[in-house]
Amino acid sequence: MGRKTTKQLIAKNETGSTTLAKTNGCSNLVTESQAFLAKALVDLCEVGIIVLDSDERITVWNQWIARCSAVSQKEAIGEQLDKIFENITSFRLKQAIKDAINHGIPSVLSQKFNPNVLPLYSTERDRQNSKLMSQMVTVKPYQTSRKQCVIQIIDVSSAVTRDGMLRSQAAHSRQQALHTKAILSSIVDAVVTTDESANIDYMNGVAENITGWTFEKAKGKSLDQIFNLSGDNSGLSEKEILACLENGPATTSKGKALALIGLNKKRIMIEHSLNVIRNSKQESKGLVVIFRDVTKENILNEKISWQASHDELTRLNNRYSFDLKLAQMVEQATVENQVHVLVYLDLDQFKIVNDTCGHVAGDELLKQVSDLLRNQVRERDFLARLGGDEFGILFFNCNVKSGLRIAEKIRLSIQDFRFGWQDKSFCVSASIGLVEINQHCESAKYVLGKADAACYVAKDSGRNTLHLYQQKDNIAAERHGEMTWISRIQKALDNDRFILYAQPIVAISGNGDRDYFEVLIRLVDEDNSIIPPGAFIPAAERFGLIGAVDRWVIEKVLQTIKSHRQFFEHEGCQLAINLSGTSLASKETLNFIVQCFKQYKVPASMIRFEITETAAITNLTSANHFIQKVKALGCSLSLDDFGSGLSSFAYLKNLPVDSLKIDGAFVKDMHIDPIDEAMVSSINQVGHVMGLKTVAEFVENDEIITLLKSMGVDYIQVMECINRNCLSILQENCKNTFFHVSISAQ
Amino acid sequence: MEKLTEFQKDAIAEILNIGMGVAAASLSEMVQEPVYLSVPAVELLSQQKAASKIKDIASENLSAVIESFDGAFSGDAMLIFPESQSLVLVRALLKDEDMALEVLSEMEQEALIEVGNVILNACLGSLANIFNRSLNYQLPTYAQGSFKELLSQQTRLERESEGILLLNMHFLMKETNIDGYFIILMDVASLNELSKELENYFGTST
Numbered sequence: 001m002g003r004k005t006t007k008q009l010i011a012k013n014e015t016g017s018t019t020l021a022k023t024n025g026c027s028n029l030v031t032e033s034q035a036f037l038a039k040a041l042v043d044l045c046e047v048g049i050i051v052l053d054s055d056e057r058i059t060v061w062n063q064w065i066a067r068c069s070a071v072s073q074k075e076a077i078g079e080q081l082d083k084i085f086e087n088i089t090s091f092r093l094k095q096a097i098k099d100a101i102n103h104g105i106p107s108v109l110s111q112k113f114n115p116n117v118l119p120l121y122s123t124e125r126d127r128q129n130s131k132l133m134s135q136m137v138t139v140k141p142y143q144t145s146r147k148q149c150v151i152q153i154i155d156v157s158s159a160v161t162r163d164g165m166l167r168s169q170a171a172h173s174r175q176q177a178l179h180t181k182a183i184l185s186s187i188v189d190a191v192v193t194t195d196e197s198a199n200i201d202y203m204n205g206v207a208e209n210i211t212g213w214t215f216e217k218a219k220g221k222s223l224d225q226i227f228n229l230s231g232d233n234s235g236l237s238e239k240e241i242l243a244c245l246e247n248g249p250a251t252t253s254k255g256k257a258l259a260l261i262g263l264n265k266k267r268i269m270i271e272h273s274l275n276v277i278r279n280s281k282q283e284s285k286g287l288v289v290i291f292r293d294v295t296k297e298n299i300l301n302e303k304i305s306w307q308a309s310h311d312e313l314t315r316l317n318n319r320y321s322f323d324l325k326l327a328q329m330v331e332q333a334t335v336e337n338q339v340h341v342l343v344y345l346d347l348d349q350f351k352i353v354n355d356t357c358g359h360v361a362g363d364e365l366l367k368q369v370s371d372l373l374r375n376q377v378r379e380r381d382f383l384a385r386l387g388g389d390e391f392g393i394l395f396f397n398c399n400v401k402s403g404l405r406i407a408e409k410i411r412l413s414i415q416d417f418r419f420g421w422q423d424k425s426f427c428v429s430a431s432i433g434l435v436e437i438n439q440h441c442e443s444a445k446y447v448l449g450k451a452d453a454a455c456y457v458a459k460d461s462g463r464n465t466l467h468l469y470q471q472k473d474n475i476a477a478e479r480h481g482e483m484t485w486i487s488r489i490q491k492a493l494d495n496d497r498f499i500l501y502a503q504p505i506v507a508i509s510g511n512g513d514r515d516y517f518e519v520l521i522r523l524v525d526e527d528n529s530i531i532p533p534g535a536f537i538p539a540a541e542r543f544g545l546i547g548a549v550d551r552w553v554i555e556k557v558l559q560t561i562k563s564h565r566q567f568f569e570h571e572g573c574q575l576a577i578n579l580s581g582t583s584l585a586s587k588e589t590l591n592f593i594v595q596c597f598k599q600y601k602v603p604a605s606m607i608r609f610e611i612t613e614t615a616a617i618t619n620l621t622s623a624n625h626f627i628q629k630v631k632a633l634g635c636s637l638s639l640d641d642f643g644s645g646l647s648s649f650a651y652l653k654n655l656p657v658d659s660l661k662i663d664g665a666f667v668k669d670m671h672i673d674p675i676d677e678a679m680v681s682s683i684n685q686v687g688h689v690m691g692l693k694t695v696a697e698f699v700e701n702d703e704i705i706t707l708l709k710s711m712g713v714d715y716i717q718v719m720e721c722i723n724r725n726c727l728s729i730l731q732e733n734c735k736n737t738f739f740h741v742s743i744s745a746q
Numbered sequence: 747m748e749k750l751t752e753f754q755k756d757a758i759a760e761i762l763n764i765g766m767g768v769a770a771a772s773l774s775e776m777v778q779e780p781v782y783l784s785v786p787a788v789e790l791l792s793q794q795k796a797a798s799k800i801k802d803i804a805s806e807n808l809s810a811v812i813e814s815f816d817g818a819f820s821g822d823a824m825l826i827f828p829e830s831q832s833l834v835l836v837r838a839l840l841k842d843e844d845m846a847l848e849v850l851s852e853m854e855q856e857a858l859i860e861v862g863n864v865i866l867n868a869c870l871g872s873l874a875n876i877f878n879r880s881l882n883y884q885l886p887t888y889a890q891g892s893f894k895e896l897l898s899q900q901t902r903l904e905r906e907s908e909g910i911l912l913l914n915m916h917f918l919m920k921e922t923n924i925d926g927y928f929i930i931l932m933d934v935a936s937l938n939e940l941s942k943e944l945e946n947y948f949g950t951s952t
Contacts, residue, residue, distance in 0.1 A: 091775060103874065105867045106885045112840055112857035113776050136856060138885055156853070163853045 048120070048153030054101055054146045056080050065153065068120040068133060090117045093151075096139035100149035109137040111156050122157050134160040190270075193277065194287045198223045198241050201286065210270065210293055212263030227272075227289060228261045244274050245284050257298045260291070269298040311385040313363055314370035322384035322392050326437075327444040329394055333437045340437040341395040341403030344451035345373075345410070348429045348463040348665075350389035352614045353419065361421045369428065372417055376410045392451070400436045404468060407432050411466050427643070429464030429665055431455055436469075460534040464665045485539035488525070493548055497524045500556060502575065505695055508705070509714045513693070516574035516608060518717065519557055521549070541580060550583040551592050557607070558600040568606065576608040576638060581615030585622040590629055597633060604634030610661065612640045617651055627656055638695065642683060649686050660687040661717070664698025671703040684713050750937075754944045755788040761876050762788070762913060762928070765869030772864045777839050782918040783865065785928065789912045790937075796910040797893055800826075800927055809850065810889045810896050811862025815870055817881035818943070819936035823870055825862040827926040829890065832858055838922040855888045862886050869928070877943040897931070909937055 042049050043063040051060035061076035069076075071084050081097075082088050092114050096107035109117055117137045121127035134157045142148040181204075184191050190207035194200055200218045203226075208214055211226055218226045223241055244251060252273035260270045272291035276284045309321035317325070329340045347369060354362030366389065373391060377383050382394040393410075395403050411432055419426040433454025441447050450469045458467035492498050501520040507513035523531040540546040557575055561568050568575075583589040597604055609630055616623040616639060627637050637657040643666055652660075662683050670676040680696065687694040695715040696708050708716055750758070766783040773781040791799060809832035811825045827835060829849075836842075836854045839861060850858065863886045874881050889896055911930040916923065932940065 092772075095772065099867060099871070103871050104880055104882060105871055106863075106883050107867065108856070108860045108863045108886060110853070110856040110860040112836075112853050113860055140885065141883075159852060163851050166851060 047155075048118075048151075050081075050151040050153070051142065052081070052097060052101070052149050052151065054148060056097060056101070058084075059148070060150075065120070068122065068155070069118065070121075070127070085119055087119065088117075090114050093117050093137065093139070096137075097149055097151070100139045100141040101147045104141040104143060104147070106138065106140045109135075109139070111136050111160060118153065120153065120155075122155055133157055189290050189292045192223070192227065192289045192291075194223050194289075196245065196285050198245060198287060200226055207291075210260065210262065210268055210291070212266065223287065223289065227291075229258050241274070241287065244276055244287060257294045257301075268293055269295040314366055314385045316370050316374070316391070317382060317384035319384065319386045322382070322386060322394075323444060323448075325382045325384075325394060326392075326448060329396070329437055330441050330444045330447055333441055334439050337439050338397060339399050341398045341400060341407075342435050342437055342447055342451045343393040343395065343403065343407050343410070344386075344433040344435075344448070344455040345391040345393065346431045346433075346455050346459060347389035347391075347414075348431055348459070349419075349426055353421065353426055355614065356617055357421050357424070364421065365419050365426075365428070368419060369414065369417070372413060373410065376406070376413055390455075392448075394437075400434070400468065403434055403436070404466065407434050407466050411464065415464055427665070431459035431463050432466045433458050434466065434468050456535070460532055485536050488523070489536055489540050489545045489549065492523050493545070493552060498522065498549070498552060498556070499524055499530070500553065500560070503717060505576070505715045505717045507715050508709050509712065513714055514573060515715075516576060518576040518578070518610065519553065520578075521553055537580075541582065544582075546580040546582050547586055547589060550578075550580055550589060553577055554589075554593060555596055558596050558602045561602045561606060562600040574606055574608045574636065576610050578610045578640065579615075581612070581619055584611055584615055584626045585619045590626060593630060594633065604630075605636070608636040608638060608658075610638040610640040611657075613642050613651075616655055620651070620654065624654060624656075631656060641697075643679060652686070652690060652692075657692065659693035659695055659714070661695040661697055662713075664696075667696045667704065667708075668698040668700055671701070671707055677707065680708070680713070681711050684711050688712070750788075750790050750941060750944075753948070754941060755790065757944055757948055758873075758911070758940075759785055759788040759913070761872050762869045765872035766865070766915070767868075768872065769865040769868035772868065773839070773861065776864070777841070777919075779841075779919060781839075782916075784916045784918075785913045786916075787914065791910050791912050793897060793910060796912050796929070797897075799912060800893065806830075806892075807890060808893060808896060809858065810891075811859050811866065811886050812889055812896075813863065813866045813870070813886040814884040815881045817874075818877065818879035819881075819932065819939040821930050821932035821936055823866045824896065824929040824931070825865060825926060826893070826896070826929060827924065831924050831926065834922060835917060835924050835926075836861070838919060838924075859886050859888050865928070876947060879943065909934070 042060060045062060045064060048065035048068060049060060049062040050058060050065055053059050058076050058079055058081065061071075061073045063073075066072050066076070069084070076084055081093075088094075090109070092107070092109050096109060099105040099107055111134050114137065115134055116132040117135050120133040120135065121131065122133045126133065133155050136154045136156045138152045138154075140150045140152070142150050184202075184204040187204075188206065190210045191202070191204045192200060192207045192211075193202040199220050199222055200215075201220075203211075203213070203215045203218055208218075211218070211228075213221075213226050252271075257269040257271055259267045262268060270291045271294050272289055274287060274289050277286040277288055279285045309317060311318045326342065329338075332338050333340060347365075350362060350365060353365045366385070370383075370385065370391075373383055373393070377393055378395075380396045382396070384392045386392045393407075395406060398406075411430055414428055414430045417428050419428050433451045433456065435447060435450040435454055437447055454467045454469035458465040499522050501522055502517035503520055504515055504517055506515050521533050521537075523533075523536055525531050537546070537549075540549050554577060557577055561575065579589075596602075611623065611627075616627075631637060636659070638659045638661050639652070639655060639657045640661045641663045642660045643663040660683060662680050666676045666679045666683075670680050684694045693714040695717060696704075696713050697717045699705060699708065699716040699718050705716060762785050766785055770781050770783040773783075789799070807829040809827050809829045812822055813824075814820075814822045833848075833850060833854075836850060836858050840854075840857060866886060867883070870881060870883065909932060911932065913928040913930075915926050915928045917926060918924075
């Protein structure tokens with residue numbers, strides 16, 4: 001078919017003519033219906049279809065193109081494209097048409113490179129607004145007997161709009177991503193995110209630094225591989241990660257640092273939080289882990305926590321942690337019916353060391369004793385310094401019997417310990433109170449009070465002693481609070497509520513020495529109970545009331561002698577008064593003594609003063625002065641508790657005393673402890689060489705008396721708990737009198 | 747597999763270079779900027795060898811514009827780029843510096859089809875011109891996938907022994923330098939036909 005025929009066919013179709021069918025017979029009928037169908041289809045297409053003949057004249061111009069170009073088929077058919085559209089600038093279209101017609105090559109003209117190939121408008125409105133249609137054009141060869149081409153134009157305006165939206169959304173989300181990235185890379189915390197399979201899809205710089213992984217290397221790897229927490233603390237396991245992905249509860253290690261093992265095997269302490277990332281449907285889409293390096297804080301925290309619970313000097317637990325532990329054990333005892341033991345330990349000689357050698361020596365003593373104690377307790381026991389020279393030990397799951405055995409072992413090890421400082425050596429001992437922690441214990445405070453009371457009783461019964469708490473100790477304990485002592489002592493001074501006891505010091509040498517009595521002070525409390533001096537003298541010393549107490553005793557003794565002059569003169573005995581270190585250094589006391597002798601007209605020879613070795617050495621110059629003055633008056637002088645502190649005889653030469661009282665700590669076990677025996681023996685010998693009388697304190701049994709006699713010790717001072725047998729022996733040796741003289745103020 | 751002589755391969759390279767010149771001229775005019783295209787050498791390879799030859803990109807996701815042709819000789823002409831490179835290429839040509847999208851959008855795929863179409867038309871056109879034989883071309887299509895996947899889409903190559911004409915090509919414009927591959931897949935009959943045509947045109951060349 002020639003061009004003309006085609007044009008005729010199509011032109012006729014436009015007018016609805018069917019004349020061709022009539023002239024061409026049956027076969028033409030088929031052709032005609034096919035031609036109609038083709039025309040209809042071409043017109044129905046929602047794309048533009050133009051067919052060009054070999055001379056580039058339009059042979060088909062469908063309704064779509066007619067509508068969008070506003071050029072009717074009638075106007076278009078037979079014309080060339082550049083006649084219809086005067087301003088076709090697209091060289092690509094011309095080239096494509098030529099390629100198709102001349103070489104049979106098809107072409108695609110994309111919207112991107114050729115936005116508006118033809119001046120077409122999607123709608124009338126667009127035309128009015130001069131908004132050209134975005135087009136995608138294909139040019140295909142169509143070869144029959146002639147070379148033709150089909151131009152197909154597709155309206156891609158909506159695709160362009162979609163593309164634009166996509167781009168602006170992408171640009172927006174990219175902007176947001178940059179924004180987020182900037183935030184994440186500038187915050188101080190490490191951030192790692194994963195996809196829904198827990199594989200890394202983001203990590204910031206801080207996370208790279210902490211883990212040692214670069215994002216490039218870590219990308220796609222599983223979270224537990226990068227976020228590698230050391231096995232010893234059940235940190236972020238695969239299980240936890242998966243659980244978080246599935247159920248999504250956020251987990252955090254805040255407050256509990258975990259060790260992260262970096263790529264370089266370095267351990268870094270971190271705190272982390274793990275959370276799930278959800279989409280708008282609440283489906284989990286990944287994880288976010290935020291963590292930070294708390295290594296420094298952790299060290300600091302550990303240090304602070306250590307400091308809070310430990311004593312810096314001895315490196316033992318401190319009072320605070322002891323109280324916590326005790327409370328915990330009391331709780332266990334009451335709830336789980338367990339039995340534990342609390343040991344309260346007080347060093348007997350700490351004050352001596354501290355006062356004579358200074359705080360540095362005192363500190364060193366505490367350190368060494370701490371080490372000693374540390375070696376004596378079991379791993380599970382709890383050892384603490386409770387303050388000053390007081391220690392507490394908690395024996396876990398331990399009955400009283402075992403507790404006593406261990407505490408005794410501790411007492412002995414401290415007793416055997418010698419503390420060396422410069423050229424001096426000190427004996428050390430401890431007074432130990434022990435109490436059972438059982439289901440009947442009310443509270444930690446209650447238990448500690450009992451232990452304290454037991455320790456106090458141990459101290460009061462001559463130091464270097466172990467005492468198991470008994471109910472009656474409570475009374476002592478109740479009065480033990482030092483602070484209350486100030487007012488109680490003051491009241492006692494004001495209201496004369498002290499009484500004096502006398503304890504005999506018995507001559508055993510058989511060379512005509514006469515017995516004498518040591519005057520001991522007791523406080524009569526408001527309920528008329530008698531308080532021993534160990535309970536209030538330390539408080540009186542600490543709060544500066546000791547001078548007044550001393551003066552009260554001196555005056556009271558002289559007053560008593562004056563009022564029972566006949567009795568005392570008949571017995572011809574001396575009374576020994578204890579003086580504190582404070583009084584030794586006090587001119588006021590010395591003047592007071594002189595004044596009292598004048599006032600009561602008591603012969604000075606009837607009075608003996610006892611000063612402790614420690615007090616004398618601590619105030620050596622003033623002690624010397626004092627001793628010389630009272631000796632000049634005619635009084636005798638004893639050095640008390642000799643050997644308890646500095647076992648240095650060098651001082652003795654400088655102290656013009658008359659007698660030495662050997663510290664009871666050596667005496668009470670001398671029959672079983674050869675070292676103690678040797679100590680007593682050597683002190684006795686040196687004393688004798690220097691022309692001093694010797695006195696043994698704390699004599700408890702016959703065995704000791706026999707030993708002392710064989711050594712040639714001059715006097716013994718018995719404990720009140722002396723047994724009957726012992727008493728009879730003493731009576732034989734002291735035909736004079738042996739009785740307790742109670743000289744009451746009342 | 748039939749072999750092409752070195753001379754024949756050089757001849758094909760030369761013919762295709764002419765086509766590339768035409769294509770470059772068209773592209774330059776399209777983008778209003780000089781674009782250079784070059785074909786260094788032609789190789790006739792088995793599929794496997796072709797795959798190993800381009801192994802530097804074979805494992806990557808590729809973008810391809812494919813245009814089938816038949817007539818005197820038939821085959822599939824493919825222009826292949828790594829997907830990331832196709833992105834760079836299209837945006838360089840479009841002078842679109844906003845790389846907001848990480849994949850080719852629908853419109854950009856069409857743009858790439860046009861670029862491929864220009865090149866393939868020019869090259870196939872120059873082959874057809876030289877031999878004065880007419881070919882029928884299909885409209886180009888866009889495809890994505892690994893090299894293997896791209897090949898498997900071309901049903902024409904049913905047996906592995908059938909050959910591939912592989913051309914490495916360079917795109918060069920301004921600061922953008924992109925390597926791509928121009929591949930023509932041909933069955934044995936078509937290769938023989940091509941060989942014959944080359945012989946007819948240039949004479950026997952041994």
